[in-house]
Amino acid sequence: MIGAGQVGSTVVEALHGEHDVTVLDVDPGRLSAFSYRYDVVTVEGNGASRKTLREAGIQEADLLIACTSRDEINIVASMFTKKLSPETQTIVRTTNIEYLEIWRERELDIDFMVSSELEAANAIAGIIGIPAARQTDVFADGKVQMVEFEVPRDLQEEMVVGRELRDATIPPDSKVASIIRGDRMLVPRGNESILPGDRIIVIGSPEAARAWSRIMARGARPVDDVVIFGAGQTGVAVAGVLLEQGIGVRLIEMRQERAREVAEALPKARIFHATGIDPDFLERERIGQAEAGIFAMREDSKNLYAATLSRVHGLRFSIALVHEPISEEVFERAGIDVAVNPRSVTAEEMVRFAHDPRIRQLAMLEGDRFEVLDITVRPDSELCGKAFRDLPMTGSLIGAIIRDGAAIFPHGNDTLEPGDRAIIFTESSRVAQVERVL
Amino acid sequence: MVAVAGKRGRLGLGVDVGAALNFVSSVLKYLGGAFLFPAAIALGYGEPVWPFLAAGALTAFTGVVGERVTSARLGLGPREGFLAVALTWLAVPAFGSLPYLFAGVDQLANPVNAYFEAVSGFTATGATVLTDIEALDRSILMWRQFSHWLGGMGIIVLAVAVLPRLRVGGRQLLQSELAGPTELERLTATIRETARRLWVLYVALTAVAVVVLASLGWSGADEEMSLFDAVAHAFSALALGGFSTRAQSIAAFAPVTQWVLIVFMVLAGINFLRLYRLLVQRHVRAFARDEELRLYVALLLGGSALLLLELLVGGLASGEEAVREAVFHAVAIMTTTGFAVADYTEWSALAAMTLLVLMFVGASAGSTGGSIKVVRHLLIGKVLRRELEQTVHREAIVPIRLSGTAVDERALRSVVAFVVLYLGVFALGAVGLVVDARRGDVEITAFEAIGAAAACLGNVGPAFGFAGPFGSYEPLSNLSTGILTALMWLGRVEIIPVAVLLTRSYWRA
Numbered sequence: 001m002i003g004a005g006q007v008g009s010t011v012v013e014a015l016h017g018e019h020d021v022t023v024l025d026v027d028p029g030r031l032s033a034f035s036y037r038y039d040v041v042t043v044e045g046n047g048a049s050r051k052t053l054r055e056a057g058i059q060e061a062d063l064l065i066a067c068t069s070r071d072e073i074n075i076v077a078s079m080f081t082k083k084l085s086p087e088t089q090t091i092v093r094t095t096n097i098e099y100l101e102i103w104r105e106r107e108l109d110i111d112f113m114v115s116s117e118l119e120a121a122n123a124i125a126g127i128i129g130i131p132a133a134r135q136t137d138v139f140a141d142g143k144v145q146m147v148e149f150e151v152p153r154d155l156q157e158e159m160v161v162g163r164e165l166r167d168a169t170i171p172p173d174s175k176v177a178s179i180i181r182g183d184r185m186l187v188p189r190g191n192e193s194i195l196p197g198d199r200i201i202v203i204g205s206p207e208a209a210r211a212w213s214r215i216m217a218r219g220a221r222p223v224d225d226v227v228i229f230g231a232g233q234t235g236v237a238v239a240g241v242l243l244e245q246g247i248g249v250r251l252i253e254m255r256q257e258r259a260r261e262v263a264e265a266l267p268k269a270r271i272f273h274a275t276g277i278d279p280d281f282l283e284r285e286r287i288g289q290a291e292a293g294i295f296a297m298r299e300d301s302k303n304l305y306a307a308t309l310s311r312v313h314g315l316r317f318s319i320a321l322v323h324e325p326i327s328e329e330v331f332e333r334a335g336i337d338v339a340v341n342p343r344s345v346t347a348e349e350m351v352r353f354a355h356d357p358r359i360r361q362l363a364m365l366e367g368d369r370f371e372v373l374d375i376t377v378r379p380d381s382e383l384c385g386k387a388f389r390d391l392p393m394t395g396s397l398i399g400a401i402i403r404d405g406a407a408i409f410p411h412g413n414d415t416l417e418p419g420d421r422a423i424i425f426t427e428s429s430r431v432a433q434v435e436r437v438l
Numbered sequence: 439m440v441a442v443a444g445k446r447g448r449l450g451l452g453v454d455v456g457a458a459l460n461f462v463s464s465v466l467k468y469l470g471g472a473f474l475f476p477a478a479i480a481l482g483y484g485e486p487v488w489p490f491l492a493a494g495a496l497t498a499f500t501g502v503v504g505e506r507v508t509s510a511r512l513g514l515g516p517r518e519g520f521l522a523v524a525l526t527w528l529a530v531p532a533f534g535s536l537p538y539l540f541a542g543v544d545q546l547a548n549p550v551n552a553y554f555e556a557v558s559g560f561t562a563t564g565a566t567v568l569t570d571i572e573a574l575d576r577s578i579l580m581w582r583q584f585s586h587w588l589g590g591m592g593i594i595v596l597a598v599a600v601l602p603r604l605r606v607g608g609r610q611l612l613q614s615e616l617a618g619p620t621e622l623e624r625l626t627a628t629i630r631e632t633a634r635r636l637w638v639l640y641v642a643l644t645a646v647a648v649v650v651l652a653s654l655g656w657s658g659a660d661e662e663m664s665l666f667d668a669v670a671h672a673f674s675a676l677a678l679g680g681f682s683t684r685a686q687s688i689a690a691f692a693p694v695t696q697w698v699l700i701v702f703m704v705l706a707g708i709n710f711l712r713l714y715r716l717l718v719q720r721h722v723r724a725f726a727r728d729e730e731l732r733l734y735v736a737l738l739l740g741g742s743a744l745l746l747l748e749l750l751v752g753g754l755a756s757g758e759e760a761v762r763e764a765v766f767h768a769v770a771i772m773t774t775t776g777f778a779v780a781d782y783t784e785w786s787a788l789a790a791m792t793l794l795v796l797m798f799v800g801a802s803a804g805s806t807g808g809s810i811k812v813v814r815h816l817l818i819g820k821v822l823r824r825e826l827e828q829t830v831h832r833e834a835i836v837p838i839r840l841s842g843t844a845v846d847e848r849a850l851r852s853v854v855a856f857v858v859l860y861l862g863v864f865a866l867g868a869v870g871l872v873v874d875a876r877r878g879d880v881e882i883t884a885f886e887a888i889g890a891a892a893a894c895l896g897n898v899g900p901a902f903g904f905a906g907p908f909g910s911y912e913p914l915s916n917l918s919t920g921i922l923t924a925l926m927w928l929g930r931v932e933i934i935p936v937a938v939l940l941t942r943s944y945w946r947a
Contacts, residue, residue: 252833256835259835260835260837263835263836263837263844264837264844267839267842270831270834271834271835271836272831272833272834272835273833273834273835274833281833284831284832285831285833
């Protein structure tokens, strides 16, 4: 691993138990802090140096994680690694969305690339894009969504809620993966029903996810006015994702030059040159009327102040980016609705890949009780060719399969074929079993 | 010129006057060759050849000598560009008026009038002081038309394409010649090649116009259209000039010819860079999405509709004739050509007002037309809308976009400055005309003065009253003629290069 910063330490935290980790960094202070906390080998040196990489034993490594804050160092380290040891897989962190696009076009020889900005943006867009959702994850380039809803206690609805599932009018192309009632988790068989106050986890197409959200948020309008404080890289990435979903965005930036630059780059957004902590401005622009505020400035303290001030002005829903690990807790104490830590989102993404490169994406829901796996079915899997109704009931659920680039939401007659990508919802304890069977 | 060149060594002078003069001299040297064309016409029709040969020789000689005695100290940079542009547009018509004087044209015996006619020719204005056009020799008539054509695309663009030494300065020259308010977009890697291709396109379009018009004559569709007229009117139409070889202007020709000329005027009023991309590089979508082009077409249609209303309600014309006359005049005035197929001075105030407003619209930037130009109106409209938005949302940052691309704030400021200057110069000119009329006892109404100033500054040509499409500027005094000459010059160089020369900071090192 190259880079012993926040991302690095989150990744090491998750991996050091089951893997031998060597950490490379230029800063000896950070390295010694690392070696006290974790049982890892530390090497002082520049990750973009071929000599250092060789000394750190790159040829024996299965995986390189380059997660310094500098894109170019990460990319160069990965390039050298591929030259020195073609068998080694590489994960690269980038802050530049352009690099990510180049990687997606397969122009960069890197196995997995993660952008903190885009990960954070997707996480935030997931929260805002679907009202009433607690958490959203997207799979297979957005073709499959997994959403956790809280069923409101006062929900007046008859077609879905309160009916046995086999009779309920569930939106097409979707499945109820789990019902959580209090501390109990129910396997949603046909005779179960969703009750007000439950939490439910749904897997389905984006249309189905929106249909579910309409059911769960009766009367709530779709989000149309989001204010983003801070037009830095993350702020702009969030704005881009929201604009793509057709959500109106206002951006507030305090540096005039940057504001102008962003205004030119995002024709559909409205940009304001203001500090974001000026009460007159907030009043004049009716920031309190916005449906959500996203606080994406560089300093946590500023975000907290601006968010609190906006709440004073009537803002109903606030999401803040945090940069220090402790801030997450501080923000939630202070009443910020959601705190998103781009670095930990990035680290999570890297850990998912590290677990099994076959698993393209993996979400953790309800803390770590459930996991979502995205596994390509092996030709020699014992389940190949079987119809879904004949698959054993094990407490794991195949929510969707991706075949030839298209998402299929399987019914009882469909069969599982080799090469299918299966999106699987499962209890964490069963992950190993599922991986073995498929 | 030699004396002025001596100034170049003066301390503290930040402008290389020598370089600018050197450029003007080079232009003159090549201009000398242009006189061979009317000379050949004269030879063909058995008219006196020597006025053209003499004028050509004198022009070329001045150019060669000028080039020898001037020399660039710093080179032709952006600053020298302004001076060079302003001087070129003064010097070229001065030499271009020589044939009128040498040939002993009675109507142009007054040098002020001859210079007016030449400036009107080279700036592609089309205003005339002649009262009996058809009395002139054919070679002189063709020289008038040819001067339109040379000046239309711009002798400066041609110079950039041809002169070997221009590299850095060429960009500035081309910018002030045809780019309009926004950054000059290059068609190719070098400015020189861009200028060259623009000229090739210009020549090609002219050739097409000649062929189409001449074939109308040959096929018998238009008995009046001879090869001579076809060439003459192709020059005038593509340059958006307005001179005609006929006293009755385009009214002398058949309706089909009039429609053909409408098409060529509309084409020549489009930005040539866009036109090149469409015709040669086949960028159809970018062409159709161009905001300036859309507004240009919309304004042409709007102007035509108002004139059609005038003609139909006023019972002045009907059917195809009404449509043709309405569209023709809307196009001819807005593109700043100045052709006519009817005497619109006999129409009512609705027509007069519509045409006056169209004179201030102008053609597209980068076309051969003049006036304020459509893109500036477009940008001013956008700036106004932004101002209104920002009175409510003070902190809003709203970049102004033109066909999707953000426009530099500095460019926007210069657009506003240009329009203000334009209106100021127009007002001064109009006031100057009435003051001089009172002094010199010339009959001129306020509207006629306004029309004359607008028509000359906008390089349109015909105005209202005595200066109407079949009239002449001849009744005006020498001073008034001089004022209008200055307006044509200012309009052609788009004021700024001249206005800049009047500031002290321009000359300082």
